[in-house]
Amino acid sequence: MILQALTDYYRTLEGQGQLSAPGWSPVKVSFALCIDQDGTLERVISLQTEQMKGKKTVLAPQSIILPAPVKRSSGIAANFLCDNSSYILGVDNKGKPQRSAECFAACKALHEDILKxxxxxxxxxxxxxxxxxxxxxxxxxxxxxxxxxxxxxxxNLVFRFDGTFIHTDPAVRQAWNTYYQTADDGPEMVCLVTGEKGPVELVHPSIKNVQGAQSSGAAVVSFNAPAFCSYGKEQNLNAPTSKYAAFAYTAALNHLLTDRDHVYRMGDATVVCWAKGGGDAYQNLFGCAFFGQQTSYTLTDIQGTLKNLCAGQTVEFEAERLDPNMEFYVLGLSPNAARLSVRFFLRNTFGAFLQNVQAHQERLEIVKPSFDKFDTIPLWKLLYATIRSQSKYEPNLYEEARAQLDKNVSPVMAGETLRAVLMNTRYPESLHNGVVLRIRAERNITRSRIAILKAYMLKKYENLPQFGSIAEVFTMNLNESCINQAYVLGRLFSVMEKIQLASADWKISRTIKDSYFNSAANTPKIIFSRLFPLSEAHMKKLMRDKPGLATTLNQEKKELISKITQPIPVRFSPDAIDCFYIGYYHQDMKKKEEE
Structure with a gap:
């Protein structure tokens, strides 16, 4: 399915003129060897161009469409019209002159064979x-x-003759095309991608630009040990793929991975997405809606576009007509030595994916602090919520959190979370557990962490009868009328904390949150029996120093106590602990709005 989708995408891009024909691919070239009619090397021209690398301008090779290079491991295999000095000139700096001579001989034989x-x-x-x-x-x-x-x-070196590149000569191009189409050394089998019978490709072209994989490229389809083979079939004969299909799917995937504006990172996975019919507009809107990609459109425009697409209507976006029924794909690849592991591959209509993303964002909706600049919470911030905070505030840019995410986020959890969002299934337990562990360790209640708890619970109880009994907890803003005991106690803890802070004459080195927050969320009966008299002591001091504020907070405290109509339990269940955290956060946001 993956190879078929990529092959179809290659056909689309080739038809639009964005990808080269089979047998041709972009190659990074640094120099051109200018030769005359008798083959004499006259001069060398640099083809390197100035390119931005970070904040610096550097000279970098130029990408040129050339005869597709072969995939090398440790053997000798020459390329046509473009290669390094070992093959073109017969010299290198590796200290192995015999091998350099063999490389030059192989390159000479290849050109003799094609151009004779x-x-x-x-x-x-x-x-x-x-x-x-x-x-x-x-x-x-x-x-x-x-x-x-x-x-x-x-x-890499190429040739120039009579003022033009030799690879642009029509007769030379036709000679290469003929050679490429007929130079099949694999046995005839039925291609698993196209369904057509013909010679299969023994070694597929490399996939490049996957984060963490070998810079020279890695393989999606590859067999290198007897344990992976069956019925005596070696190399890629275990997954027979025609020469055309092998070139097509690798060309399409390399094209996606080269487009850095639409490549995303989730844990150790490099994620790409594409619409079957092509067009950057689908990728741009999806990246904006799901990955938090920057856009020139206003939030209102984006929300209106998403609403119409989710309703099954076609919309105009970036001068393209977007169809909600367009097939859309999301692929995640992880490095595995010289090979690539498929972390996930998701297929659906574009509109269905957006509906699932919208439902996810609605579940995440929670009141936000004034310093939070995100209208919606992108996926990377959810993953960041499961790792140790580097400061009290969450980062506002993916680049600021990237190193921490790459180092600390579980790749399995990242993939499962993305799959859950896009397929509208339950969030992974590892995401929920990661957030709860960080809250217990840091007592830092952030918007992203509470949003995850809210979304997790909403999805968990979505179709269960007991959902109605706790639905009042999972609101965007503070629910003054909610009488859920854990939620009320979470709010009460927040009020008691404010009373303590307001009563202090100087900055407190250790608040009740530092001392009792985790215990109050787990064993509330014991802890609140201590907090009530402690809070009364704080209130007496506040009444003396700030009677107006004391009266307001005391009234709020009494109203919350009146909502506790049952004995405080000895221990809270895991679900009740989540409700406690949400209640605390809602009340805490109310405090900050009033300040």
Whole structure:
């Protein structure tokens, strides 16, 4: 299913002119070797361009559409018209001259095989170069002197003849296309992707730009040990894929991973998404609605667009017409040595995904503090809520939290959380448990943490009969009429804390929250029997120093005590503890609004 979806996407992008034809792919090239008709190297031209890397401008290789390079491991395999110095010049700085000679010989043989019997000046110049070039003289060749160190460092080289790149010559391009289509060494089998019978690709092209994977690329489909093989089929014959399908799905996936504006990180997973019909607008809106991607649209515009799409209506967005019935895919890949693990692959209509995201955001709705700039809580902030806080306040940018997320967030939990949101299923227990553990450890009640508890409980009891008995707790703002005992006690604890803080003449080094918060949420009967007399002592001092404030807080405290119509339990259940936290947060937000 994954390979089929990516192959279909390749066809879409190829039809739109965004991806090259089979046998061609973008390659990063640093230098061009200018040769004349008899193959003599005249000069070297740098193709590097100035590019931004972080805050600095650096010289970087230029991406050019060239004959698709082969996938190398440890063997010798030459590329056509573009390669490093070992293959093109027969020299390198690795200290293995014999291997360099073998690489040059392989490259020469490949070009002889493809360009033989051609009546083409460009092809004749290439062949003449390989026939006359002497690797032993490379180090002292005047044309190579200026860029010698960069070339020896592994830079890719291409050829120029008569003022143009040789790979642009029509006759040379046709020769490569013919070779690529006929050079099949795999046995004939039925392709699992296209369903057509023909030669299969033994080694698939590499996937690059997955965070944490090898920089040279990794494989989605790969077999490298007898335990992974069956019926004597080696390499990728266990998952027969035609040459076209192998090129198509890897080209489409590499295109998605190269587009950094639409690549996201969840734990150790690199996440990409795409619409079957192509178009950046689908990706942009999805990234804005789900991942918190920055946009020039106002919140009102985004909400209106999402509302219409969720209602099944087509909308205009970024000069594109978005169809809620468009098939949409979300893929998460994690590094695994030289291979890639599929963390998740989700498929649905675009409108259905947005409906699930909207339902998720509605469950998360909770009153927010004034310093919180997020109108909705993006997924990365939910994951950040499960790790140790670096400060009292949560970060406002993903970049600020990225290192902590990559280091501390469980990749399994991140994937399960994303799946739960997009498929509208129950949130993982690990997300809930992670938040509860952080609250107990830090006693830091943040918007994201309480939003997770609220959403988790709403989804947990969504279709259960007992939901009605605790639904009054899970409101966006403070519910003054709620009589849920745990919720009321959470509010009462917040009021008692404010009384203590207001009665102090100086900054308190240890509040009742520091001493009793965790115990009050777990064993309320014992702790509140201590808190009531302690709060009365604080109230007496407050009455003496600030009678007006004391009267207001005392009245609020009495109203909350009047809502406790049953004996305070010895111990709260896990669900009641969540209600206690939510009650405390609601009351705490009310305090801050009044201050």
């Amino acid at each position: 019997d051609m009546n083409c000046p460009a092809a004749d110049a290439i062949l003449a170069f390989f026939r006359t070039w002497n690797p032993e003289q490379a180090a002292v060749h005047p044309a190579l002197t200026e860029y010698w160190e960069d070339i020896m460092a592994g830079a």
